[in-house]
Amino acid sequence: MRVYNTLSSKKEEISTLNPHKVNMYVCGPTTYNYIHLGNARPLVVFDTVRRYLAFRGYEVKYVQNFTDVDDKIINRAREEGDDPLLLAQRYIEEYFKDADALGIKRADIHPRVSQHIPEIVAAIQTLVEKGFAYEMEGDVYFRVRAFHDYGKLSGRSLEDMLAGARVEVDERKENAADFALWKAARPGEPAWKSPWGEGRPGWHIECSVMSTNYLGDTLDIHGGGSDLIFPHHENEIAQAEALTGKPFVKYWMHNGFITVNNEKMSKSLGNFFILRDILAQYPADVVRFYLIATHYRSPLDFDDGKLEEARKALGRLKTTLLLAAEFLNDDLPQAAEIKGKALDFVGAVANYRNEFIEAMDDDFNTAKAIASVFEISHCINSYLAAANRGDAMDQAAVKAAVAIYQELGDVLGIFMKQAKNEETLLAGVLEILVWLRKEARTARNFALADNIRDFLKNLGISVEDGEHGSRLRYEESPQIDELMVYLLSLRQEFKAHKDYARSDSLRDKLKEQGIILEDSREGARWKFADV
RNA sequence: GGGCGGGUGGCGAAGAGGCUAACGCAGUGGUCUGCAAAAUCACCAUUCACCGGUUCAAAUCCGGUCCCGCCCUCCA
Numbered sequence A: 001m002r003v004y005n006t007l008s009s010k011k012e013e014i015s016t017l018n019p020h021k022v023n024m025y026v027c028g029p030t031t032y033n034y035i036h037l038g039n040a041r042p043l044v045v046f047d048t049v050r051r052y053l054a055f056r057g058y059e060v061k062y063v064q065n066f067t068d069v070d071d072k073i074i075n076r077a078r079e080e081g082d083d084p085l086l087l088a089q090r091y092i093e094e095y096f097k098d099a100d101a102l103g104i105k106r107a108d109i110h111p112r113v114s115q116h117i118p119e120i121v122a123a124i125q126t127l128v129e130k131g132f133a134y135e136m137e138g139d140v141y142f143r144v145r146a147f148h149d150y151g152k153l154s155g156r157s158l159e160d161m162l163a164g165a166r167v168e169v170d171e172r173k174e175n176a177a178d179f180a181l182w183k184a185a186r187p188g189e190p191a192w193k194s195p196w197g198e199g200r201p202g203w204h205i206e207c208s209v210m211s212t213n214y215l216g217d218t219l220d221i222h223g224g225g226s227d228l229i230f231p232h233h234e235n236e237i238a239q240a241e242a243l244t245g246k247p248f249v250k251y252w253m254h255n256g257f258i259t260v261n262n263e264k265m266s267k268s269l270g271n272f273f274i275l276r277d278i279l280a281q282y283p284a285d286v287v288r289f290y291l292i293a294t295h296y297r298s299p300l301d302f303d304d305g306k307l308e309e310a311r312k313a314l315g316r317l318k319t320t321l322l323l324a325a326e327f328l329n330d331d332l333p334q335a336a337e338i339k340g341k342a343l344d345f346v347g348a349v350a351n352y353r354n355e356f357i358e359a360m361d362d363d364f365n366t367a368k369a370i371a372s373v374f375e376i377s378h379c380i381n382s383y384l385a386a387a388n389r390g391d392a393m394d395q396a397a398v399k400a401a402v403a404i405y406q407e408l409g410d411v412l413g414i415f416m417k418q419a420k421n422e423e424t425l426l427a428g429v430l431e432i433l434v435w436l437r438k439e440a441r442t443a444r445n446f447a448l449a450d451n452i453r454d455f456l457k458n459l460g461i462s463v464e465d466g467e468h469g470s471r472l473r474y475e476e477s478p479q480i481d482e483l484m485v486y487l488l489s490l491r492q493e494f495k496a497h498k499d500y501a502r503s504d505s506l507r508d509k510l511k512e513q514g515i516i517l518e519d520s521r522e523g524a525r526w527k528f529a530d531v
Numbered sequence B: 001g002g003g004c005g006g007g008u009g010g011c012g013a014a015g016a017g018g019c020u021a022a023c024g025c026a027g028u029g030g031u032c033u034g035c036a037a038a039a040u041c042a043c044c045a046u047u048c049a050c051c052g053g054u055u056c057a058a059a060u061c062c063g064g065u066c067c068c069g070c071c072c073u074c075c076a
Helices: A037-055 A071-080 A084-101 A117-129 A158-163 A203-215 A226-244 A275-281 A284-292 A304-327 A341-361 A366-386 A392-412 A422-442 A446-458 A480-496 A500-512
Strands: A002-005 A010-013 A021-026 A059-064 A133-136 A139-142 A180-184 A199-201 A219-225 A249-255 A258-260 A461-466 A469-474 A515-520 A523-528
Touching (some): A002 A249, A021 A037, A021 A203, A037 A258, A037 A275, A059 A203, A071 A084, A084 A275, A117 A133, A117 A180, A117 A199, A180 A203, A199 A203, A203 A219, A203 A226, A219 A226, A284 A304, A284 A366, A304 A523, A446 A461, A480 A500, A480 A523, A500 A515
Parallel strands (some): A021 A059, A219 A249
Antiparallel strands (some): A133 A139, A139 A180, A180 A199, A461 A469
């Protein structure tokens, strides 16, 4: 496996400290509001990296921090008249809602700055003792000049930085590039006791301390957005290596940015899209698909059309799952041996699986890996078109192929089950049944009307006909699948009697409710419109 | 100004010296179908920002030019 290492600016063969394990640290959010799509990219990217490493047999230890002590949190809290730590806590909870919805596996540890103050203070003290830091009126600064490798990650020298300095330099600092490790408390801010008086940690020190605290002096992989390379990650290296004297990180991974109209999506530009607003419109796996259809280091431009395209593309992949599920019949015996055409088919699928692995092994090339998934989708679709549902060998072959297909889709996290909106869909389907019954009664087709009522009664749903239409009463929610099976059997009846007007209007009604019908030889299958 | 990365069909996006320049979206034609959808088969870049160079061979390497993004300030 190879990974692009920002530190060396090239792809390197991955060789972890322990051959079977990977230690991974990813910079998490500063929790002062909801996360936006740009924040979601590293989440999905590194979640995919993690899944893939696990797929390749690594035991992954994953740590992601929360910055819950920070200027922006304090400012926000002040605006809202809230306590900074409580506000941060609230947005951590909101963060988890979003991340869970996106199918992001929780980190093994989610450390917070506020819970690691003693360790941070101790680290700063050591840095002062070693001559890497100095105190100044209650502030403590890192002495950049004392750390000779400073700039090795971002590829710039101290001179470069000073040449381009856009910030007003604090005259008290020994060097303009020195950065704060500890900030003296100002009134009304959260503060902790320290040898330099009351104060709070600077932004960079938390990551150095918490990552090494949980993962050891040297991490295998450290990830984050590419805007963190300088100064954040550069400073992390300086702090950690000054502390331990050992290399801090073996492989630095940085994801590219999401842009809107070719401008970085950011809070300061105001051109950001809140993740949960997007998730209200598009299923999570569509969002994941969109985010990994481009290589993680490339910039990714966002507009509505992109998600729409992702939805269509992913819908194609999921149709294969649907077609296969319809074909597979667990009641039939399976052939012990797969040979001939069936063997060629399974072989082709296995071959694309290898291509998938090759692509992912090469710096997590998800875009290329997805191409292999599409190839498998094609293989399965075409095989299905000619396969015989009663053939034991066909059954076995399709089952084997689908297992591979599902496995790869799961590694990418793009085959999520859609549990959401079940309630709405259910209500919609019931409404259609009521409508159908009303039509039948108007046409004096009482056989059909009664049939519908009896069916509903069997499910524990009573129909009450009143002046203004019919009402349904039920204690327990019926299974939407049962309703659909019944509805489709009615439609088959209509079609058998060449009553296309009615079968088509039924199809249209379902479409309005977000359920799409596709007729096939065996009957009709249904799927949700949003994927 | 300094550092980093990039410009590939109508659109998105892989490819990083030599196979027909993947894959997806959109589009066109055929099969299937009562219709639609889905699926399927076929077609859809002689050319990879531009100009030079290296090489038997360049989208891929080198030099130059023009554009674009990111970082140098909090940001994923």
